[in-house]
Amino acid sequence: xxxxxxxxxxxxxxxxxxxxxxxxxxxxxxxxxxxxxxxxxxxxxxxxxxxxxxxxxxxxxxxxxxxxxxxxxxxxxxxxxxxxxxxxxxxxxxxxxxxxxxxxxxxxxxxxxxxxxxxxxxxxxxxxxxxxxxxxxxxxxxxxxxxxxxxxxxxxxxxxxxxxxxxxxxxxxxxxxxxxxxxxxxxxxxxxxxxxxxxxxxxxxxxxxxxxxxxxxxxxxxxxxxxxxxxxxxxxxxxxxxxxxxxxxxxxxxxxxxxxxxxxxxxxxxxxxxxxxxxxxxxxx
Amino acid sequence: xxxxxxxxxxxxxxxxxxxxxxxxxxxxxxxxxxxxxxxxxxxxxxxxxxxxxxxxxxxxxxxxxxxxxxxxxxxxxxxxxxxxxxxxxxxxxxxxxxxxxxxxxxxxxxxxxxxxxxxxxxxxxxxxxxxxxxxxxxxxxxxxxxxxxxxxxxxxxxxxxxxxxxxxxxxxxxxxxxxxxxxxxxxxxxxxxxxxxxxxxxxxxxxxxxxxxxxxxxxxxxxxxxxxxxxxxxxxxxxxxxxxxxxxxxxxxxxxxxxxxxxxxxxxxxxxxxxxxxxxxxxxxxxxxxxxxxxxxxxxxxxxxxxxxxxxxxxxxxxxxxxxx
Amino acid sequence: xxxxxxxxxxxxxxxxxxxxxxxxxxxxxxxxxxxxxxxxxxxxxxxxxxxxxxxxxxxxxxxxxxxxxxxxxxxxxxxxxxxxxxxxxxxxxxxxxxxxxxxxxxxxxxxxxxxxxxxxxxxxxxxxxxxxxxxxxxxxxxxxxxxxxxxxxxxxxxxxxxxxxxxxxxxxxxxxxxxxxxxxxxxxxxxxxxxxxxxxxxxxxxxxxxxxxxxxxxxxxxxxxxxxxxxxxxxxxxxxxxxxxxxxxxxxxxxxxxxxxxxxxxxxxxxxxxxxxxxxxxxxxxxxxxxxxxxxxxxxxxxxxxxxxxxxxxxxxxxxxxxxx
Numbered sequence: 001x002x003x004x005x006x007x008x009x010x011x012x013x014x015x016x017x018x019x020x021x022x023x024x025x026x027x028x029x030x031x032x033x034x035x036x037x038x039x040x041x042x043x044x045x046x047x048x049x050x051x052x053x054x055x056x057x058x059x060x061x062x063x064x065x066x067x068x069x070x071x072x073x074x075x076x077x078x079x080x081x082x083x084x085x086x087x088x089x090x091x092x093x094x095x096x097x098x099x100x101x102x103x104x105x106x107x108x109x110x111x112x113x114x115x116x117x118x119x120x121x122x123x124x125x126x127x128x129x130x131x132x133x134x135x136x137x138x139x140x141x142x143x144x145x146x147x148x149x150x151x152x153x154x155x156x157x158x159x160x161x162x163x164x165x166x167x168x169x170x171x172x173x174x175x176x177x178x179x180x181x182x183x184x185x186x187x188x189x190x191x192x193x194x195x196x197x198x199x200x201x202x203x204x205x206x207x208x209x210x211x212x213x214x215x216x217x218x219x220x221x222x223x224x225x226x227x228x229x230x231x232x233x234x235x236x237x238x239x240x241x242x243x244x245x246x247x248x249x250x251x252x253x254x255x256x257x258x259x260x261x262x263x264x265x266x267x268x269x270x271x272x273x274x275x276x277x278x279x280x281x282x283x284x285x
Numbered sequence: 286x287x288x289x290x291x292x293x294x295x296x297x298x299x300x301x302x303x304x305x306x307x308x309x310x311x312x313x314x315x316x317x318x319x320x321x322x323x324x325x326x327x328x329x330x331x332x333x334x335x336x337x338x339x340x341x342x343x344x345x346x347x348x349x350x351x352x353x354x355x356x357x358x359x360x361x362x363x364x365x366x367x368x369x370x371x372x373x374x375x376x377x378x379x380x381x382x383x384x385x386x387x388x389x390x391x392x393x394x395x396x397x398x399x400x401x402x403x404x405x406x407x408x409x410x411x412x413x414x415x416x417x418x419x420x421x422x423x424x425x426x427x428x429x430x431x432x433x434x435x436x437x438x439x440x441x442x443x444x445x446x447x448x449x450x451x452x453x454x455x456x457x458x459x460x461x462x463x464x465x466x467x468x469x470x471x472x473x474x475x476x477x478x479x480x481x482x483x484x485x486x487x488x489x490x491x492x493x494x495x496x497x498x499x500x501x502x503x504x505x506x507x508x509x510x511x512x513x514x515x516x517x518x519x520x521x522x523x524x525x526x527x528x529x530x531x532x533x534x535x536x537x538x539x540x541x542x543x544x545x546x547x548x549x550x551x552x553x554x555x556x557x558x559x560x561x562x563x564x565x566x567x568x569x570x571x572x573x574x575x576x577x578x579x580x581x582x583x584x585x586x587x588x589x590x591x592x593x594x595x596x597x598x599x600x601x602x603x604x605x606x607x608x609x610x
Numbered sequence: 611x612x613x614x615x616x617x618x619x620x621x622x623x624x625x626x627x628x629x630x631x632x633x634x635x636x637x638x639x640x641x642x643x644x645x646x647x648x649x650x651x652x653x654x655x656x657x658x659x660x661x662x663x664x665x666x667x668x669x670x671x672x673x674x675x676x677x678x679x680x681x682x683x684x685x686x687x688x689x690x691x692x693x694x695x696x697x698x699x700x701x702x703x704x705x706x707x708x709x710x711x712x713x714x715x716x717x718x719x720x721x722x723x724x725x726x727x728x729x730x731x732x733x734x735x736x737x738x739x740x741x742x743x744x745x746x747x748x749x750x751x752x753x754x755x756x757x758x759x760x761x762x763x764x765x766x767x768x769x770x771x772x773x774x775x776x777x778x779x780x781x782x783x784x785x786x787x788x789x790x791x792x793x794x795x796x797x798x799x800x801x802x803x804x805x806x807x808x809x810x811x812x813x814x815x816x817x818x819x820x821x822x823x824x825x826x827x828x829x830x831x832x833x834x835x836x837x838x839x840x841x842x843x844x845x846x847x848x849x850x851x852x853x854x855x856x857x858x859x860x861x862x863x864x865x866x867x868x869x870x871x872x873x874x875x876x877x878x879x880x881x882x883x884x885x886x887x888x889x890x891x892x893x894x895x896x897x898x899x900x901x902x903x904x905x906x907x908x909x910x911x912x913x914x915x916x917x918x919x920x921x922x923x924x925x926x927x928x929x930x931x932x933x934x935x
Contacts, residue, residue, distance in 0.1 A: 252438065
């Protein structure tokens with residue numbers, strides 16, 4: 001009986017149920033982001049009450065230092081965090097795919113040079129580099145995205161390259177090459193279909209990283225001051241010393257929980273995608 | 286082995302060169318007045334002769350290659366320039382702050398590696414059981430939490446609410462503690478930042494160790510050791526552990542970069558006077574030379590630590606140690 | 611000659627996602643002193659599982675569900691862990707599948723052979739060292755190379771090291787589990803010749819597990835043929851070659867090119883090995899057997915002695931209407 005329970009628990013965790021949970025979380029956040037104006041009771045950029053009001057019937061999570069409704073800030077923050085995560089991940093995956101496919105397909109010198117470069121990027125401490133870049137080009141929505149994707153393409157590039165390499169060893173690519181099929185056809189017909197599933201799982205994982213990085217940058221005051229993300233909310237909470245008062249329960253706890261849940265949602269989705277796509281991993285369990 | 290190290294050395298030299306160049310170019314390529322990046326926003330209030338003096342001082346009137354040469358020479362001799370905000374030479378600031386960061390990340394790296402390796406191995410040894418599932422869940426959640434938020438929550442609970450630990454800083458100001466008292470004071474200040482750093486960085490080691498241990502346990506030499514009659518404990522610790530540790534050692538370096546990044550954020554939360562906090566302060570006051578210098582010093586530390594890891598790796602792996610070169 | 615090892619009604623099952631796989635079912639055979647017994651079958655027929663069951667190396671998700679394995683009068687299945695440790699290597703050792711992976715990469719071959727010696731015998735370091743050198747010489751490796759790491763040897767040499775390790779404590783029975791996997795044909799032949807040579811010299815009993823019928827018929831005294839987890843025939847090598855009674859044995863012989871008679875047509879066996887999770891209710895070969903009868907679908911043929919020392923599991927024998935023999 002106990003053993004059965006244990007087995008069930010394990011299968012929930014390791015099988016696609018995990019993925020379903022992840023997708024469920026993502027859908028929920030997507031819905032919140034889309035329906036923000038309907039869900040949020042106030043406009044988060046407008047002062048609707050006195051500063052530092054404790055949670056009550058009017059303000060579910062109280063108000064911040066300038067009297068804006070924290071709950072509404074969180075609802076609208078979903079849009080920013082989600083959008084930055086997805087767009088930054090998308091850009092880094094596109095770059096990663098390009099580099100990975102070129103390196104894997106052409107091989108030889110091009111490959112070893114590109115991979116050397118990827119290794120270089122992986123050595124650099126990425127957060128400080130992002131802080132440096134963000135400080136110089138200034139805090140704005142698009143700059144944050146730019147900075148994140150400039151650095152985050154490196155590790156997906158590696159993964160995609162190895163996928164291309166393994167696709168190349170399959171006969172049909174060689175065969176197509178040998179009968180003189182042009183590169184575009186080989187790429188679109190033979191390579192890309194094999195790369196896209198991997199790219200998808202890499203994208204989902206990159207999104208979870210991007211969200212964490214965005215939160216960190218915003219927390220360091222490098223976020224866009226006009227579009228408040230969850231990280232920005234925490235920046236202000238920190239700056240106003242909320243963590244030293246009772247306000248931590250409604251001003252600090254919720255944004256972090258939201259970030260964690262969203263990241264977990266992406267991670268669960270990504271890991272189970274990876275597991276479904278990679279039979280070797282599946283066997284390991 | 287010589288070849289292996291030499292190759293790595295070249296790679297790191299290129300990293301340093303690229304980062305120095307990036308640092309050199311950033312203020313010069315950015316739109317706007319480069320003076321702002323070198324001397325701070327106060328340039329708006331300066332007279333033109335003052336501006337001229339600063340331009341001359343930084344050699345900004347020289348040809349770009351001469352500027353570059355001067356820049357490299359300055360960095361090589363430890364001259365990182367002058368912080369106009371803090372009115373002090375940057376190298377002094379760095380020297381003051383660096384030990385704290387080294388203390389925090391050094392201890393953090395050791396503790397999180399030990400914990401990650403331990404639980405990763407346990408998880409693999411008990412694969413498919415409830416213990417394994419629970420550990421996986423816990424570590425997954427740890428890696429999903431924003432580092433600064435973990436720090437803030439810890440401060441809220443343990444410092445603000447329970448009063449167990451100091452809220453900020455690396456040691457009590459004006460207390461003139463000495464000897465063991467000072468040590469205890471420093472440790473008390475270190476406890477929460479260190480815990481935060483370990484919590485957020487332990488997952489990567491755990492995951493790698495678990496995966497690596499799982500594949501090692503499937504190897505024939507483990508079966509062979511069992512067939513020889515080697516006791517289970519000896520198999521786990523002598524035969525499996527040593528092999529499973531190899532991949533952990535190779536990512537040790539990657540996690541260091543991650544840690545220093547994490548330290549930047551965590552030092553900020555705890556106002557811990559390390560290089561990371563210095564970087565945050567310089568970002569706040571838009572003290573660009575200082576931002577650059579802190580970035581460089583962090584990059585140097587990572588590269589040095591990587592090199593160190595490469596040097597000790599052959600001791601662990603006889604394949605690298607004897608052949609290959 | 612006495613039987614050194616007797617296996618009786620051994621069944622080993624594996625838990626899989628799709629249900630319980632009956633990897634080995636109701637297997638009985640014996641090995642005489644100084645005898646070389648071959649176990650042969652297609653991959654997945656349970657040969658290796660038999661070996662691992664005898665060595666008591668089956669682990670979750672696998673389980674030996676029934677059967678007795680007597681070695682020198684001791685029932686291996688009932689031994690306590692410490693008794694088992696005593697027995698391993700002193701009486702029963704193994705040359706594993708592909709020695710490439712059977713040697714731990716981070717220890718020298720000497721250390722690994724010595725580990726086996728120290729576990730089972732109370733000898734000084736000096737004595738052990740001498741023995742290691744002698745063992746290496748015995749398998750044709752320069753004794754001075756005992757301080758080398760596995761990766762410093764070629765594949766064939768590693769296999770020799772594995773043989774030396776198997777002989778470290780003068781065992782009575784050695785199980786060679788597809789020991790030449792991954793070696794080139796010439797090296798395979800050399801390694802097999804070495805095993806045969808040592809078997810004669812040291813009067814060892816050897817169980818040679820392989821899928822290479824010509825090789826097994828060339829060097830083994832008796833042969834066990836397995837199909838889908840069960841023994842279909844067990845007889846002297848001569849009887850297997852000249853008087854095979856089971857349709858599968860004949861099919862296997864026909865499917866193997868004969869160097870002595872190259873004119874003979876090679877006939878592959880149609881169909882595929884049945885699923886072990888839900889094996890056919892009757893004879894497991896029924897779906898591919900050209901002589902299958904109604905009865906074969908529902909009843910399981912027992913392994914019966916058809917003439918002294920020749921066992922087979924087929925209903926054709928019971929009725930005495932075997933037309934293939």
